Every structure is written in structure tokens, then in C-alpha cells.
Amino acid sequence: MIVFDLCCAAGDHRFEAWFNSSDGFADQQARGLIACPVCGDSDVAKAVMAPRVGAKSNQGTAPSAPVAVPAESMKSPKGGDISPELVRKVVAGIAAQQAEMLPQSRWVGRDFADAARAMHEGRAKEDLIHGQTSPEEAQALRDDGIAAMPLLVPFVPPEAAN
Incomplete structure (x- = not known):
């Protein structure tokens, strides 16, 4: 799998999307299957990217899963279109709430499941805590009725920050 930073021609919006290969991206692009998740424009191209340097083998980081959402799925439960402005406001609100909560929470790193x-x-x-856990550990917490949820906005662990 490979991730590309993409941008649309219409609104110059940047987003990430995963592909099986560069050829897979080129094929989907040629068939018009890639659309900007903000404005729905299918005139999408690769954006300039910074290289992704992996962590040392003895220092893992939280996995991220960026997803490009097709324009067709941007419908409200009542069937109307969800405006790009509404999406931006909702995401900005979530990011602001998370940024406000994290300083009040204690980082427990990979001990999250045990601490919870x-x-x-x-x-x-x-205590309010945040940390890292595997999908299997997170499911075990849910199965045991322990309240835990993923952070909705990407977060850089303190030891990985520059």
C-alpha cells in the first residue's frame, strides 16, 4: 500500500488517499474514480509530498488511517447534501475539543489498556488518560465494558515530537 497527498484543481484542497500501487492511482485517476472529499472535484492530482520516514524498529508510533471520502457518500441522513463548509466546521470543532482535552489528560503511552x-x-x-493500544486490546476493553475511544484527530506522541 502507498499513500499519496492529493489536491483538487477546483478548490486546491489537499487530502490523503491510499492505493495498492502508483499504477493503481494512475488507473483510478484516469477513470475519474478519485474525488476531492471537500468539493467533489474529480480533477485530482498528486501534491508535493514530504517523505515519510519510518520510526526506528524499537520505537513504534500510533498507526494512522487517512481516508479519502467519495463525494457520493457526503449525504446527510435526511438525504440532502452535506456542505463542505459544514464538514470543515465539524472537523475544526472536533480538533478544538481534542486540543482542549489533551492537556488535561495524562499520557500513558503503550500502557493505555492496562491503565484503563x-x-x-x-x-x-x-483519571483522564490517553495513549496507544492495539485494535485487539481496544476491542477487549470494549468487550469488558471499559469506556475508551480513539482520538479523532491525529496525535503525535510526546516522545515522537521534535
């Missing part, structure tokens, strides 16, 4: 379970079982004091 300890608080749930009364072995540790209740």
Missing part, C-alpha cells in the same frame, strides 16, 4: 483496566477495576485512581 486498572482504573475500571478500582486498582488505580480514576
